[in-house]
Amino acid sequence: MSGLMQELSAKALTLGVPMSVQLDLTYRCNERCVHCYLDHDDHGEMTTAEIKHLLDEMAEAGVFMLTLSGGEIFLRKDFFEILEHARRLTFCIKLKTNAIMIHEREAARIRDLGVESIQISIYSHRPEVHDAITLVPGSLKRSLDAIRFLSSQGLKVIIANVLMVQNMQDYEGVRALADELGVESTLDPTVTPMMDGDRSTLNLGVDNTALQRLFRNESLVGNVEEFCAVPPRPGEDELQSLPCSAGHTACYVSPYGDFYPCVQFPLTCGNVRQQRFVDIWRNSEQLKEVRSIRVKDLSSCSQCTHVTNCTRCPGLAYMEGNMRGPSTQDCEKSYARTGIPSVNLQLKKPSVKNLIQIRMQPAVVAVSA
């Protein structure tokens, strides 16, 4: 984050302003990515009028950064009507899409509407790998065509790659592809549980050996020694700091109007169909609880070696059962980085003392007098 953005975020935090919101317009999708955390059925999405009204309320509340995501946003027939309304309200807009419905005409319209950036999921440079993840034959070609259309309009495109067992060998190829296309790329080794709590998708995540290799790749992390160093012990300032911006300057709204602190933190704080956006933001008891948590309050993390530079996600911790607890996937990342297991990982290890037990009951010998 740039210095100026940090300054503005700090000001927004002090003033209680929700600087950034992710709004998912639909959970419907035209791909079926194997690692996706969503149920793609439509359970009653907000109407065009409801979304426009919500956008009005968000602008009034001071929201500046607006991410429109899904599901696949272009499946909504009213997508451009919503986007146009959002731009009239002068939001800074980022789109997240698989882009397979974007052609020259759509790209030109996105440019005309002044969208800040478009993030597009690409899992491999090889069609047989990418398409096996999206489960849509030809999807890589269509997404790449769209990237070219958008780039030719001068738009900022960011390729987002999620590292999994299926595409573990291909991240260098995706980066080379991004370079060739002249766009940015990001790589995330975190596979998240389904929103309904089903954790089976986590089996797709890469193992510790792969993470170690990733974290020692200078072209990805910069200075490896620095990146993998054991962090210093936390000072009082660090223990009093906030664990994450979720619920503090950022929040999430689902296609059904449910309000969460973050897309990865499915703690229902209210519903924008029943309450004003700003009233939920200000008065939700759930948000107040999230906001009350400081690093010192985290049950095992506050005692952990990694506390000052861990990527702990409070949403993933919540999905593990405790918003003040650890997010094990981030413990695993800290372990892969430094070679030192987190407090949480140490607690999860079975105790060696009782690993092998032999119980014996002496035979009862009848003694007769």
Place this chain on the structure above:
Amino acid sequence: MSRLYVARNTRVAARNLDGEMMIMSGKDSTLFTLNKTATIIWQSADGATPLDEIVERRICQEYEVDPAAALQDAETLARELAAHGILDVSENPIVSTKLQPVNSQPPKSPAGESR
């Protein structure tokens, strides 16, 4: 002397944070913030009102300032913002046929007020 007209570029993103405008350039994602007086000029830049009139009505009446110096500062600001593509400047009134903001006014309070 010719008059200068200024209009907010429709491709930028903007939001008022406690009286100071945050602006993201649509051209290269550069982030800007404007102080309170620059924000007043930004909000008044409708393409139809000449800059000297904006300065006279919105700045000089609210702040203790020399009108000539204020106008000079405003012109410098306008040309600087124009160089970054976030304000359009012309010697003639500017009519934009593209997106018009639904409401260019700042929120009533940092987090909005009850209706």
